[in-house]
Amino acid sequence: MRQSGGGLDERLAAAFGHARPGAPALLVGMDTPQLDAASLAAPLAPGARAGADAWYGPAADGGFWALGLARPTAPLARQLLLGVPMSTPRTGEALLARLDAAGLRVGRLPRLTDVDDAASAAEVAAAAPGTRFAARLAGIATARAQR
Incomplete structure (x- = not known):
């Protein structure tokens, strides 16, 4: 699908809006080339996913490289992402605060360095x-x- 317009917060929210209804979705940043399937296998295995509403992959610079939602919807994605300041040392902190405020149980993915x-x-x-x-x-x- 084509990427929507707007800022990064808007584009990420719009991407979740295209997720298959009822299926989990994981958005991964393209600037983490060291990521491989094996790194995601354990934390996203069915047993590890039980009880998680969201998954968060922190970046070393204070941002995030991945965000997953167990039951993504366009309204939830907008609630979580719109207005989060992107590309700052506090981006990840702001997103985690939104996930917490929404009452979501968050599973953690490995901390990675993104290429900036x-x-x-x-x-x-x-x-x-x-x-x-x-x-x-x-x-x-x-x-x-x-x-």
Whole structure:
């Protein structure tokens, strides 16, 4: 589906509005290339999901890399996300406060570093050296060194 317009808070809320009724949904940021299916398998396994209304993946910079809802609806997504200041060191804190205010039981996902700049790219590549991301970053470094 096409991404909707508006700020990041509006686009995230709109994405949840497209979720299949009655099915859980997980939105994952594209700037966490070290994430793999194995990292999500345990925390999102059926037994681990029992009792959780939402899942939150904190980012090292104070934001978040994932948000999941057990029963997403467009009104709930708007309640949780609209007006949350995005891309700040307090974004995650603000989202957690919204989840708490909505009375949702939140399961935690691993803390990850999202790639926002060259330093965080190097950190992520070092943490996940076998990924395509790490290989591409090493290729860029090699090309620059050969100039």
